[in-house]
Amino acid sequence: MEAAPGPQEKYHLITRNLQEVLGEDKLMAILKERELKIYWGTATTGKPHVAYFVPMSKVADFLKAGCEVTILFADLHAYLDNMKAPWELLELRTRYYENVIKAMLESIGVPLEKLKFIRGTDYQLSKEYTLDVYRLSSVVTQHDAKKAGAEVVKQVEHPLLSGLLYPGLQALDEEYLKVDAQFGGVDQRKIFTFAEKYLPSLGYAKRVHLMNPMVPGLTGSKMSSSEEDSKIDLLDRKEDVKKKLKKAFCEPGNVENNGVLSFIKHVLFPLKSEFVILREEKWGGNKTYTAYEALEKDFAEQVVHPGDLKNSVEVALNKLLDPIREKFNCPELKKLSNAAYPSPSKAKPAEKGPKNSEPEDVVPSRLDIRVGKVISVEKHPDADSLYVEKIDVGEPEPRTVVSGLVQFVPKEQLQDRLVVLLCNLKPQKMRGVESQGMVLCASSLGEPRQVEPLDPPDGCCAGERVYVEGYEGGEPDDELKPKKKVFEKLQADFCISEDCVAQWKQRNFLTKLGRVSCKSLKGGSIS
Numbered sequence: 001m002e003a004a005p006g007p008q009e010k011y012h013l014i015t016r017n018l019q020e021v022l023g024e025d026k027l028m029a030i031l032k033e034r035e036l037k038i039y040w041g042t043a044t045t046g047k048p049h050v051a052y053f054v055p056m057s058k059v060a061d062f063l064k065a066g067c068e069v070t071i072l073f074a075d076l077h078a079y080l081d082n083m084k085a086p087w088e089l090l091e092l093r094t095r096y097y098e099n100v101i102k103a104m105l106e107s108i109g110v111p112l113e114k115l116k117f118i119r120g121t122d123y124q125l126s127k128e129y130t131l132d133v134y135r136l137s138s139v140v141t142q143h144d145a146k147k148a149g150a151e152v153v154k155q156v157e158h159p160l161l162s163g164l165l166y167p168g169l170q171a172l173d174e175e176y177l178k179v180d181a182q183f184g185g186v187d188q189r190k191i192f193t194f195a196e197k198y199l200p201s202l203g204y205a206k207r208v209h210l211m212n213p214m215v216p217g218l219t220g221s222k223m224s225s226s227e228e229d230s231k232i233d234l235l236d237r238k239e240d241v242k243k244k245l246k247k248a249f250c251e252p253g254n255v256e257n258n259g260v261l262s263f264i265k266h267v268l269f270p271l272k273s274e275f276v277i278l279r280e281e282k283w284g285g286n287k288t289y290t291a292y293e294a295l296e297k298d299f300a301e302q303v304v305h306p307g308d309l310k311n312s313v314e315v316a317l318n319k320l321l322d323p324i325r326e327k328f329n330c331p332e333l334k335k336l337s338n339a340a341y342p343s344p345s346k347a348k349p350a351e352k353g354p355k356n357s358e359p360e361d362v363v364p365s366r367l368d369i370r371v372g373k374v375i376s377v378e379k380h381p382d383a384d385s386l387y388v389e390k391i392d393v394g395e396p397e398p399r400t401v402v403s404g405l406v407q408f409v410p411k412e413q414l415q416d417r418l419v420v421l422l423c424n425l426k427p428q429k430m431r432g433v434e435s436q437g438m439v440l441c442a443s444s445l446g447e448p449r450q451v452e453p454l455d456p457p458d459g460c461c462a463g464e465r466v467y468v469e470g471y472e473g474g475e476p477d478d479e480l481k482p483k484k485k486v487f488e489k490l491q492a493d494f495c496i497s498e499d500c501v502a503q504w505k506q507r508n509f510l511t512k513l514g515r516v517s518c519k520s521l522k523g524g525s526i527s
Helices: 007-015 024-033 050-064 075-080 087-107 127-137 142-148 161-176 186-202 238-247 259-272 292-300 306-327 331-340 486-491
Strands: 020-022 037-043 068-074 115-119 181-185 208-212 275-277 287-289 369-380 383-392 399-403 418-422 428-430 433-435 441-443 451-453 465-468 494-496 502-504 507-511
Touching (some): 007 024, 024 208, 037 050, 037 161, 050 068, 050 181, 050 259, 050 306, 068 075, 068 161, 075 087, 075 161, 087 306, 087 331, 127 186, 142 161, 142 186, 161 186, 181 186, 238 306, 259 292, 259 306, 275 306, 287 292, 292 383, 399 433
Parallel strands (some): 037 068, 068 115
Antiparallel strands (some): 020 208, 275 287, 369 383, 369 418, 465 507, 494 502
């Protein structure tokens, strides 16, 4: 019989892959005396997606460490959060969450009998709890309540009082669920520190707080129920999983904001302690990794191709989703799913109120694309597959740009050449160096992959505007907001024509001197 883990081993299981722990000393002190009591709560709002496997994987770790785990279906919170779950759908959505979360846990081998499941309304409407809400409201300032919910509660121009109650209820849950610790994403940090500040004022103990990192979605930003392109639904068909993974952001050599790699790190590796890259023999055959760091290193050095990474994740993910799809294939759960999340045409009309703003036009003129001249090219100090370039785009100082072109374009071919640069992406760090733009390149669709930087017409100067035919007049955004996915939506229709001209929906990329092109990759994509 396998020996029970000791306090140090339990501590490792509980905290591995977490971004932050508040109360480490208290956690270790409890583990030396008894088993830890912990809860994870989820507001029953949008449909759970594959990112929910990240907390589920940690629940499995908690059970391996001997913890007593409670899962809270926070139905009242879902309503308080700007009515993300309408009152008439609250019961249906809570039932949907109960079924789908349990199906997820079963698919990764977590024994349900070792878990305690509870709904918020099972105790949050009691006389004692309600009195504590009033007691808390008498000591919490409006400023602190708003600040605590800033990363979690939907922010609107005219916030409702319900959103200010949300953090207080989450703090009180720690006391009423009789736990030592609460687990959540790092976006919950302000609520956790709010709880640490205010629970003692009611005579209740300060709890330990465990925080997961926020896992990037398929487009490189947070995976979100409200952004269809950023997530894979738990009930998506296999062909939909393939389609979404194919479009996922996974730039060769780039391990920053890579949702595909993050899913392997936080879900697939902890579950199996290994990951297999599936590929044809001519590309090296299958390779098994027993440490995530080794896989990340090989991807950064472009030993592992993004296509092979995506295909391997697709196979592993479908193995997790198959039992969930099978469970929800029964008439009763199909009916529940449709009732809890009715299509917009079947949903009840909203109450009259202020009109929503018109949807934003996603048009090419919103992109700030310019001709740039490469002034210098150096290898990235921490990544063999990346160049760090200084590029003149007509501004007082050249921009620093990081690009994964080492494998495709020799350094001397980049030096002093003209390129096409997307200038209004939000700057982001790539292996520690902030990149202030993206060199647009043509890419072949077949294997082996070929990449060529786009070429502006001869005679262009650094800083000249590049535009799409018919969209010459619009003003570009100052900065493209990652959550809006403007570039990603437009990029889906970028292509190289049969005569090697860069296009969007068959309209040419132009400068005042003519068409933007590439040397040879006809029919390719642009990234």
